[in-house]
Amino acid sequence: MTTQTVARRLVELCRAGQFEQAQQELFDEDAVSIEPEAVPDGILSDETGLPAIRAKGRRFWGGVEAFHSVRCTEPVIAGNWFSIALNVEATFRSIGRITIRELCVYRVEDGKIVREQFFYDEYEP
Template sequence: MSDIRQIAQRLVELCREGKYEQAHEELYAADAVSIEGNGLQPDGVTRGLDAIREKGRQWADNIVEVHGGSVGEPIVAPGWFSVVMGIDATYKDMGRVAMQEICVYGVRDGKIVHEQFFYEMGKS
């Protein structure tokens, strides 16, 4: 589990520094899957590292201004870890939104292979 703990700590460190692309490069497997909420929305499931990178770029390009944010300490279990993250930002398409989410990550062979985000928009 120490391997997972190291990956979790590194992800938290990079997210706190706003280095999301570096986190993808260092920590994610090429076949990683990203799921927004329950994954039932038409664009709720993103497959592959290149697509996850592009999703991240689109999210970042939509931000006008970040007013605040937080990244909690990871909770680690065999094969998985979770982190509570929050952001208060103004977006081009939604205006100002404050949200917190629970981020769950699956790890296999020293790489993140699964991420899933659970949140309610506009809730803090």
């Protein structure tokens, strides 16, 4: 798959709230996931390898009681890189309703995502 094909499929799956399917379908087995430097270790930590990335996703999204909205921009593509802005409103069992606004940057090699990096401030209640 081309970077554009991967990017469009990721957007489609994110808009449907199918984050784990996106990881399984589009990520390389040795992919790397990077959180902002200010994020303390815990549920959201840097991970290497698809099993660890999927486990991080399950830890985070598993706490959702209800999704209220998932919005995702069209991808901006530059060579093997693409980015999207992701906005999610969800109610989490542990913290209540929050809005997540983040910029997500991806690198594609041989038709698979090999790196994802997230940029965001604290989540808003």
